[in-house]
Amino acid sequence: MSRIPTTDGARRTRDRVLNAALGLFNQHGSAAVTTNHVAARAGISPGNLYYWFSDKDEIVRELYAQLVAEYDELWGTGDGTPVDLTPDEVLARLAEGAALSGRYAFLARDILGLLHADPLLEAEYTAVRARRIAEFTDLARTWRARGVIRALDDATVADLVQALWLIAETWFAFGELDGNRADAEDGTRLLRVVLRPYLTPDGGITRSTCEQP
Amino acid sequence: MSRIPTTDGARRTRDRVLNAALGLFNQHGSAAVTTNHVAARAGISPGNLYYWFSDKDEIVRELYAQLVAEYDELWGTGDGTPVDLTPDEVLARLAEGAALSGRYAFLARDILGLLHADPLLEAEYTAVRARRIAEFTDLARTWRARGVIRALDDATVADLVQALWLIAETWFAFGELDGNRADAEDGTRLLRVVLRPYLTPDGGITRSTCEQP
């Protein structure tokens, strides 16, 4: 992907740049931060930064790759292994992932604008998104086969997955607007209200509100 | 809000700036467009632009105000009149609003980053959002009182409204990623899959999937 360092000291310089950029991007927004700011925060010269990265976009892409890697590690995914979890386990995992969203808050805020400006990042992002949607769709169909969720047709499953994905991807950044730091519970509550009615009375751990009285 | 023009010719210059900015922002993203680009596209000098707007942020705020005004006009809201529509009417109205999202596509993409950079815009945005959420919550409670939706407690209604709002606010920008221009029907399908199970069998126009067999 990028230049491979030959020594541990060098590797540390590259990581310092990434950490400095992450902190500044989160604080001021990626658009307001320049390579000079990043170099200063990293404690290196502006010129040295260009030894490690060709430009700001490459730093952003690298940070996105880090996020994807940490996310895959959390879910034990990315290696083709199908995810097999209960609905409540999925929600719990998503709640854990909220901390990740916080560490990469600038991506939650700026991702759409960044994608529009950098075709390379867009290619990475859409590929990851397609993979995740496919994984989650497979999981939803497994749930359907086991009677965990109701007998929805494939089109409805696709819409449901899409809706849940959209909420999972955006709740954090919009929650930040409410002053109080977005809480992981806020996100899971929103996902739960969407998913809950589709769970069968005995399949889901949380009781379905759809049961007739 | 801004300078008030004294002649129609002048007003037309100001509007040309706004239209030029809107076109460029939509095409390249607001971050990549400078006041010089906007002035050139508007057919005026860079200096003249500063006679009408103090900076780029003010142009963005004005465009956002335009969007809010057009949106309020579409819904007949903003003047305190409570919205009273059926679920299918709401979805139809949202589908009409998709054209608006397209005309102001840059806001759909960049809004979170812009809010982070401009406290004035953030104040406007959060005020509008709070008002819209309140209006929609009132409507949902009206539906509940009429038996259009099930007898949910207030907390669940709040979560449901929040989830629907999040999807309505974000589906367009993410749909753009799929190459095929985002279709209004895509958005309503997502909203429908969330709302449908909460509709009572006879209250909602679309049959609920939650009915027990």
Add this chain to the structure above:
DNA sequence: GTCTATATAATGATAGAC
């Protein structure tokens, strides 16, 4: 690997003539 120095370009914004 890292620095200093610098080239090149663009930016936001203002002053003053018309």
Add this chain to the structure above:
DNA sequence: GTCTATCATTATATAGAC
């Protein structure tokens, strides 16, 4: 109202010394 002219500032990126 609109223009031209211009400013100080800042950004990206490179060259070459160490």
